[in-house]
Amino acid sequence: MQSVTVFNEGLLAFLQASPTPYHAVKNMQQQLKEKGFSLLNEGEAWDLHPGSSYMVTRNGSSIIAWTMPEQDQALEDGIRLVGAHTDSPCLKVKPQPELSRYGYIQLGVEVYGGVLLNPWFDRDLSLAGKVTYRTVDGRLTSHLIDMQRAVAVIPSLAIHLDREVNQSKSVNAQRDLPPILWQFNDDPEKFDVRNWLKDYLEQDEGVTSIDQVLDFDLCFYDTQKAALIGMNEDFIASARLDNLLSCYVAMQSLIEAPLPGSMMICTDHEEVGSASTCGAEGPFLNDVLARMFPGTETRTRVISQSLLISADNAHGIHPNYPDKHDANHGPILNKGPVIKINNNQRYATTSDSSAVLRQLAIHAEVPVQAFVVRSDMACGSTIGPITATRTGIPTVDVGVPTFAMHSIRELAGAKDAWYLYKILSRFYVQRPYVV
Incomplete structure (x- = not known):
């Protein structure tokens, strides 16, 4: 497990080198290749071997990477997926x-x-x-x-x-x-x-x-570089924290534990609804799952045992605008990742999937927080509900608390990305992940 200092150095470098989804995918592809992930071509036949690690891209702006499980293992334990998006406003x-x-x-x-x-x-x-x-x-x-x-x-x-x-x-x-x-x-x-x-x-x-x-x-x-700022360097300031931060955390967690049944999905076009060939509402993930598990019955059984963590930044409570939050659900920077909940299904979190995330956080010795939008305000959404609807995979929405989301320069806590990394690394190695 990397230290928070080393982790943040890598995160800042990744943010700086990834001004567009194309660059982000190219950089992820390079890091995954160095760790033994083989690049597949969607237009060619696939010969997948249990224990081997693969990746595939679509449009050059979306990427899926995974380590192939044995079928019997997948039927028993499912697969562990982490999803994020590569685009930013x-x-x-x-x-x-x-x-x-x-x-x-x-x-x-x-x-x-x-x-x-x-x-x-x-x-x-x-x-x-x-x-x-x-x-x-x-x-x-x-x-x-x-x-x-x-x-x-x-x-x-x-x-x-x-x-x-x-x-x-x-x-x-x-x-x-x-x-x-x-x-x-x-x-x-x-x-x-x-x-x-x-x-x-x-x-x-x-x-x-x-x-x-x-x-x-x-x-x-x-062009202003991503940086640690504040008197004690408490904060990360950068463009595209939403949601390249989550992409980087997902990739590093997968690299840390490329165990069979681990998968990362980073798709484009979330900021405009995900409705594209390479977006979460498109067929990309289902196409890959169909080639991993060709039989419909097998695939359905695997999905029923699986879990997706949808990682996308959350709104931290702003000290100048506290009235914009529900008083009991105001996430604070550097106090841990945020479980995002909305009973109108703008987030895909359920009580069961939330409990799994909380248990992972306990085992990883990481604090977590909860976010519910004010009852008199509209709620945003993520790839979580879209992916859950398209695939049937149980899902929990989580993200690091952030200020100035969708600004040209956003702000997050210097500890929170690393906290999320510890949770996702535990998620990839802990089996079965049940309460």
């Missing part, structure tokens, strides 16, 4: 984004997910994602890019021109958000984002044989 570049106004080149952006927009102003922004191009010999191929340095900014309007800004600041996503990239000296009509990306790939990435950039999936992100 952000600003994505539109397909025809070119804007030239008053001497400035800007890119039009689309809001992805429930973005807290105000913190995006006056930040040093970079650009990352996937670029798809045609080679000179006619093949289609893709390349991940991460410009890393600050290439854009969304300047605020000066207070002198908006005297009421501190009383009410509303953001018009179409008008207010296009970032400024540079001033132009030549004819602005000549600027084409695809030609610009082609030049970038050739000059900065060393990619050759590009005939034409055809399309892209790019997003802006804050």
